[in-house]
Amino acid sequence: MPRWIRPEEVAGLLRPGARVFVAGGAAEPRSLGRALRARPDASAGVTYVGAVFPGARPTPFADVHPDSRLLTCMLTPGLRELHAAGRIGLVPLQYRAIYDWLGREPFDIAMLQLASPDARGRCAFGLRVDFAPAVLPRAKRIIAEINTALPILPGCPTVALDSIDYAVAVERPPGAEPPPAIDATARAIGAEIARWVRDGDCLQVGVGSVPDAALAALAGHNDLGVHSGMIAHGVAALARRGVITGACKTIDRGHILTGFVAGDADTYAWATSAPELLLRPVNYTHDQGVLAGIDNFVAINSAIEVDLFGQVNAEMIDGRQHSGTGGGLDFIRGALRARGGRSIVALPATAIGGARSRIVPALAQATVATVPRTDADIFITEYGSASVRYLDTAARARALIEIAAPEFRDALRDAWRARQRYR
Numbered sequence: 367m368p369r370w371i372r373p374e375e376v377a378g379l380l381r382p383g384a385r386v387f388v389a390g391g392a393a394e395p396r397s398l399g400r401a402l403r404a405r406p407d408a409s410a411g412v413t414y415v416g417a418v419f420p421g422a423r424p425t426p427f428a429d430v431h432p433d434s435r436l437l438t439c440m441l442t443p444g445l446r447e448l449h450a451a452g453r454i455g456l457v458p459l460q461y462r463a464i465y466d467w468l469g470r471e472p473f474d475i476a477m478l479q480l481a482s483p484d485a486r487g488r489c490a491f492g493l494r495v496d497f498a499p500a501v502l503p504r505a506k507r508i509i510a511e512i513n514t515a516l517p518i519l520p521g522c523p524t525v526a527l528d529s530i531d532y533a534v535a536v537e538r539p540p541g542a543e544p545p546p547a548i549d550a551t552a553r554a555i556g557a558e559i560a561r562w563v564r565d566g567d568c569l570q571v572g573v574g575s576v577p578d579a580a581l582a583a584l585a586g587h588n589d590l591g592v593h594s595g596m597i598a599h600g601v602a603a604l605a606r607r608g609v610i611t612g613a614c615k616t617i618d619r620g621h622i623l624t625g626f627v628a629g630d631a632d633t634y635a636w637a638t639s640a641p642e643l644l645l646r647p648v649n650y651t652h653d654q655g656v657l658a659g660i661d662n663f664v665a666i667n668s669a670i671e672v673d674l675f676g677q678v679n680a681e682m683i684d685g686r687q688h689s690g691t692g693g694g695l696d697f698i699r700g701a702l703r704a705r706g707g708r709s710i711v712a713l714p715a716t717a718i719g720g721a722r723s724r725i726v727p728a729l730a731q732a733t734v735a736t737v738p739r740t741d742a743d744i745f746i747t748e749y750g751s752a753s754v755r756y757l758d759t760a761a762r763a764r765a766l767i768e769i770a771a772p773e774f775r776d777a778l779r780d781a782w783r784a785r786q787r788y789r
Contacts, residue, residue, distance in 0.1 A: 657700020
């Protein structure tokens with residue numbers, strides 16, 4: 367059985383040179399981070415490693431000591447300035463590859479949050495499974511917050527309480543994420559996405575105004591399935607209405623499959639009483655071999671910009687890292703391998719209040735391609751759809767120009783013609 371300790375005792379378990387895995391998102395052990403921030407000397411020479419951390423403010427593990435370091439695979443608003451200042455290392459890996467990386471890394475300590483143990487002495491991972499199952503078998507020590515207020519989902523994997531070395535008792539309800547506002551642009555994009563979805567399709571979709579608008583537009587569909595890295599309000603609403611049944615899924619039939627659940631109290635209440643909900647780690651949710659076996663799998667992802675070659679930038683703005691590589695390409699490639707599968711990349715046609723086109727002639731020199739042109743399929747803006755997968759380069763450019771905002775189309779045509787002259 368674990369030794370029960372107070373959060374402030376964790377500082378005494380750290381040593382210079384230690385590598386410490388920290389579970390992210392809803393699984394982040396926040397009381398441990400706060401305690402370590404109160405004892406910054408304990409983190410000198412420590413490397414913290416985590417895939418993704420939430421919030422507009424830096425995680426306590428990001429800037430706890432000038433001589434500590436954080437490695438992560440995803441930037442959030444609170445981490446961007448620290449990354450620009452060189453305080454954070456970004457590891458650019460697809461989500462599925464992150465799982466393999468973490469599973470082969472040596473960790474002195476793993477820190478995470480778990481739900482209260484059940485009658486068998488097993489603790490559920492709570493709202494988020496993600497990467498912890500890759501790390502725990504290799505960590506020399508496991509420190510877990512045991513959160514009595516964490517929802518316990520019926521389809522969530524568990525870990526034995528007696529496999530934990532140190533436990534900290536907390537009572538902290540999960541943070542609520544209210545549904546985003548859906549404006550006219552998002553509603554138009556959502557309606558266009560819905561045109562590409564057929565009854566019985568299995569969906570992967572993220573969170574935000576456009577995904578929520580797309581899910582709302584699917585209210586008249588039947589027997590949809592879900593296999594996604596994350597789900598939120600929109601999936602819960604369609605499941606309650608009987609639109610999502612999973613009856614046609616070729617894998618995990620009858621189940622909603624996800625890596626974590628985000629939302630508000632209403633979403634969590636649904637999740638705790640939904641036997642059809644299954645949470646699985648990233649080596650299952652994002653595995654292309656699994657995804658390829660799901661007939662009629664439709665991947666719906668977003669982008670910051672798309673160029674006329676069909677290259678997608680989903681992580682950089684003006685040459686600066688904005689987020690991370692994420693799992694979009696895992697799902698896109700899985701969808702393109704699946705029988706009847708489709709990949710949709712949806713985005714508003716403009717940014718900065720209409721001042722900038724998000725369909726661009728070419729990605730800038732300092733901008734990475736998150737998704738290469740060879741994986742392009744269907745692109746959607748509020749001005750329509752461009753199905754480009756089997757189009758030649760010139761026809762692809764013409765199709766993408768047609769879904770750009772009208773006021774930018776002439777400039778895009780001129781830029782494309784200029785490229786043709788000087789190629």
